[in-house]
Amino acid sequence: MFDFTVAGHVVPVFLLVLTGFTVGIVGGFIGVGGGYMVTPALIVFGFPGYMASGTDACHIAGKAVISSIRHRQLGNIDWVIALSMVGGTMLGVELGVRLLNYTKAIGLSGVVLLAASVAVMLGLFIYTQVETQKSHKKMDEDSKAGREIGRDVKVSKIPLFFQSIPIRPFIKAGKARLVISMWVIVIVGVITGVLAGFLGVGGGFIRVPALVYVVGTTSHLAVGTDLVEIVVSGGYGALRQSMSGNVDFMAVFFMIIGAMLGAQFGSLATSFVRGPAIRYILSYSLILATVGAAMRLVYVLTGGTVEWLSFVAVVFTLGEMIFLCLFIISLVWFSIRHQHGKTVPPWVPPLVVKA
C-alpha cells in the first residue's frame, strides 16, 4: 500500500504498476495513450474523478516517450508528418479544452462529452472494422493464389482524395512515401486535437485511423508517428491538469515503471504483424471503449437510476484491457509458431509476418 498524498488516497502499488503494464502493451501496439482505460481504472482504485483524469494525462505523456523510443528504433516514425502535425495538435487540444469548459458552463458537459465519445468511437469502429475485414479478405486471396503479401494492405481510397488536394505548401514524407498538402496534416492535427482536448484523452484512437485513412500512412507508421503526437498532446494536457493540482506524480511514477515493460512488448510486437492486425486490435479497442461509454451515457440519461450499468461499465473497461493484452500476446505467439512451421488458426497467416 502507498499513501498518495496529493490524490489523498491509499492504493496498492502493484495495481498501478499492473495498470501501466497492460495499457503499455496495448498503447505500444496500437499507438494510443489508453486514457479511456486508465481513468476508469484509477477511479475504481479510489482516486477522485478529477485526479484520475489528470494523473492519467501525465502518465500518457511518459508512456508515449518510452514507446516512441522503441518505435524510432523500429523505423515506425515519420518525423516529417509528426512535426508538421504538432502545431495543429496543440491548437486543437487548447480549443477542445475551451469547448469543454464552455459546455460545462452551460451545464452540458456530462451528456455532451459522453455522446460525442460514443458517436466518434462508433463511427471509427464501423469504418475500421469494415475496411480491415476487406483488407484481410484480399490478403487471404493473395495468399491462396501464391502472391506475396505486403507489410500493409489497405483497400480504402479515401487517402487518394486527400493526397490530391492541390493546396500549397506540400510536404514530402519520405518514410511514408507520400506527398500531401501540409494543410491536410495541420487540419487533421487540429480536429483530432479538439476531440482529444474535449474528451480529455491523448487522442490516439482518433489520430491513428486519421493517419491511416486520411493522410494515407501505413498502420505501423501511424502507430509510431501518433505516439510522438501523444507526447505533445499528453504533455500539454498534463501541464494544464498539473497546474490545477489534478496530478499525483507518484501514481504517474508507478504507472510509468509498469508501462516501461509493457510498452517494450507492445512496440516490439508490431514487428511480428502486418498492418491489418494493428487495425483489428484498434477497432476492438474502439468498440469496447464505445460500449463502456454508451453504458455510462445511458446511466447519466436515466438520472443514475440504473445503478448496475455503472458497475458493468467499469467491469467492461477493465475487462477490455485484459482482453486486448491477451489478443496481442496471442498474435505474437501465433506469429512465432507460424515462423517455425507449426499449426496456427487459419485466420492468422495473413495477419502475421513470416520472417
Add this chain to the structure above:
Amino acid sequence: MKQKGAIKFVVWAALSVALCVYAVYAHTSGKLDQMYYHSTDSNGFAVNTNEFFTASKEKPALLKIGPADEIRGLMAVPVNKGDRLPRGANGVISKKIVEEGKRAKVEGDKLVVTVPWQIKETKGFKFKDTFIHKGVVTDPWSGVWNVAMTIAIGLCLGFMAEGFTDMLGWKIKKIEHFGH
C-alpha cells in the same frame, strides 16, 4: 554492439535510478505536497484532511487550533488568504463554513469537524469532495516540474530498455513498410 549496448544500458539505468530516487525523496520529504498546495485562497483553517477521513456527526474529529509550521495529526492552523500553507496541509476549511457550523465549528480551542474529507457517493463515478484541496492555490510551476520529470523518466527508461536489448544482442531490425 553488445559492449556499446552495455554502456548505454548502464548510463541510462544510472540516470533512471537517480531520477527515481529524487522523485521518491520529493514525495517522502513532503516537498511534493508543499509544491502543489502552497498557499490559501480563503481565510480559515489549514488542515490535513487525511487525518480525519472517518469523521462523522456521531464521531466528530477534534482538531487542535494553533499556529504551526507543520501539521501533525489532528491540527488546524489559522490562515489568511494568500498565506503559505503549513507543511502537511492539503485543504483549508474556510471561515464561512466554520461560521455556518454545519460541517465544522469552533468549540474552545478545538475545531470540531463532522464530515469526512471525502464522500464517495454510491451512484456511479461521482465523488464529492468536502475539504481536500479546497481553498488552496496550486503552484503553477508544479505543472512544469511534473511534465519535465515525467518526460525525463520516460526518456531514461526508454533508452535504458533500448540499451538492455542491445546488450543482449537482440537484432531489432527496422520494419520494411513497403516490402514483404
